[in-house]
Amino acid sequence: MxxxxxxxxxxxxxxxxxxxxxxxxxxxxxxxxxxxxxxxxxxxxxxxxxxxxxxxxxxxxxxxxxxxxxxxxxxxxxxxxxxxxxxxxxxxxxxxxxxGDEPNVAAAELTFTLMLAALRDLPGQMASAKAGLWQNGVGRTAKGLTIGLYGYGRIARLVAHYARAFGMSVVWWASPEGCEKARGDGEVVADSREAFFAESDVVSLHLRLTPETKGAITADDLGLMKPDSVLINTARAGLIAPGALKAALDAGRPGRAAVDVFDQEPLTDPNDPLLSHPRLIATPHIGFVxxxxxxxxxxxxxxxxxxxxxxxxxxxxxxxxxxxxxxxx
Missing domain, CATH: 3.40.50.720 (NAD(P)-binding Rossmann-like Domain)
Known part of the structure; x- marks a missing residue:
């Protein structure tokens, strides 16, 4: 052929x-x-x-x-x-x-890598060291923090496994069916959607992009997050309402985001308002690469x-x- x-x-x-x-x-x-x-x-x-x-x-x-x-x-x-x-x-x-039945290990690993990079501001620390300025600020330890996983799929469950190995608490939010399955597996589901976003130190998105989930993460959701929290998105950019992530970073809730996905890909404009945002850590959709x-x-x-x-x-x-x-x- x-x-x-x-x-x-x-x-x-x-x-x-x-x-x-x-x-x-x-x-x-x-x-x-x-x-x-x-x-x-x-x-x-x-x-x-x-x-x-x-x-x-x-x-x-x-x-x-x-x-x-x-x-x-x-x-x-x-x-x-x-x-x-x-x-x-x-x-x-x-x-x-x-x-098969195996989760996408590469995507789960990148999710956790981005989380650690955001908590320790690795890009900023690396840039400071290479500029001869040595240390640049103070990071946060993962142990003792709460990671909120949105979507009860195979990748998210693998991320939960990694998080527990680092001493983090895990809380879930998902569709009604996903929440029910999580509870049946003995997992902790947030009391409400609002509590999920407000109480998590890290929120990581693990939903498929469908007509029902497009724009599911709203500006109101992001506005509930802590000023020192981190949003991770290695799933799809379209899960977040258009413009909501940049506006949220501008407002300081969450304090930082680390994403592997963008509305336009490949995104090659270094001056793109989201890509160039000082509170954003970005990778070029390498979750499965x-x-x-x-x-x-x-x-x-x-x-x-x-x-x-x-x-x-x-x-x-x-x-x-x-x-x-x-x-x-």
């Missing part, structure tokens, strides 16, 4: 062992991000299969109309960036695996392509496309 891999910004995948699963296919790896749909369509005009790098490129109906050779889109995880109905209308099969995680995620994606070529597709989101093809409809 003629396979195009999109948005591998650092051309990481060809150097990993799992890439050999695509031997025998014509593979093109694109290392930049194209927002202009006409330009993107011209690049992909001969593509029979697309491999999507998370949610970096949106697959719209108008894009699909420009790709007559396309037969398969392979990815992993949620797919709010893909117009599934349009895929079905254009006989493009979407395959998306959910991974480790060799081990790439091998796991993309190995599963490559297996979807192999299964499709073998005539036995797996992880089909719109199986009616395959049924039509199978029966010549």
């Amino acid at each position: 003629r396979i195009h891999i999109l948005d591998d910004w650092f051309e990481t995948l060809p150097d990993l062992p799992g890439f050999s699963l695509l031997d025998g296919h014509g593979v093109t790896v694109w290392t930049d991000h194209i927002s202009d749909e006409a330009t993107l369509a011209e690049r992909l005009k001969d593509a029979e299969a697309l491999v999507l790098f998370r949610e970096r490129t949106h697959v719209t109906r108008s894009l699909l109309e420009r790709l007559p050779a396309l037969r398969l889109i392979a990815q992993r995880g949620a797919f709010p960036h893909v117009d599934v109905a349009a895929c079905s209308d254009h006989n493009v099969l979407l395959c998306s695996g959910k991974g 480790t060799e081990q995680e790439f091998e796991s995620q993309f190995g599963e994606i490559y297996e979807q392509i192999i299964a499709y070529v073998a005539g036995a597709p797996i992880n089909m989101v719109n199986p009616q496309v395959w049924s039509r093809r199978l029966y010549g409809l």
Whole structure:
């Protein structure tokens, strides 16, 4: 198959062992991000299969109309960036695996790393040392603090494990179903949403971005946080209401934020008001960017392509496309 891999910004995948699963296919790896749909369509005009790098490129109906050779889109995880109905209308099969039962360890590790960096102001201390000024302020110890985890998923539960190893208390907030499950597991759930934000020293977001959760974290929520508290977001920027995080940092509640995700990605403007905010620690959406995680995620994606070529597709989101093809409809 003629396979195009999109948005591998650092051309990481060809150097990993799992890439050999695509031997025998014509593979093109694109290392930049194209927002202009006409330009993107011209690049992909001969593509029979697309491999999507998370949610970096949106697959719209108008894009699909420009790709007559396309037969398969392979990815992993949620797919709010893909117009599934349009895929079905254009006989493009979407395959998306959910991974195994293991949590995304890389994302959990980065969450905890950002928390420690914020509590100790590591970026500020490093800049001070490199400037010959030596120490710059006093940090906080994690032990004895309360971390509030919003969302009762696998990554959040792994972060809770790390937090307890550091001597932190853990409190939860989630959907009604998530809160009920947490209580059933013997976890501490906040008395109310307001108490969750007001009493946590660290709040870390671990929700999927869906129409229901978009903008779920409001300016009022952030305004309840302590002046010396920290907000961590390694999930999705869209969970926070537009403009609310910058306004909250301007107001000093929370005192600091550490984020791995932004509304616009890649964000390359160093003067962006949020990115350049003095109370913000930022990483460029690297929560899943480790060799081990790439091998796991993309190995599963490559297996979807192999299964499709073998005539036995797996992880089909719109199986009616395959049924039509199978029966010549």
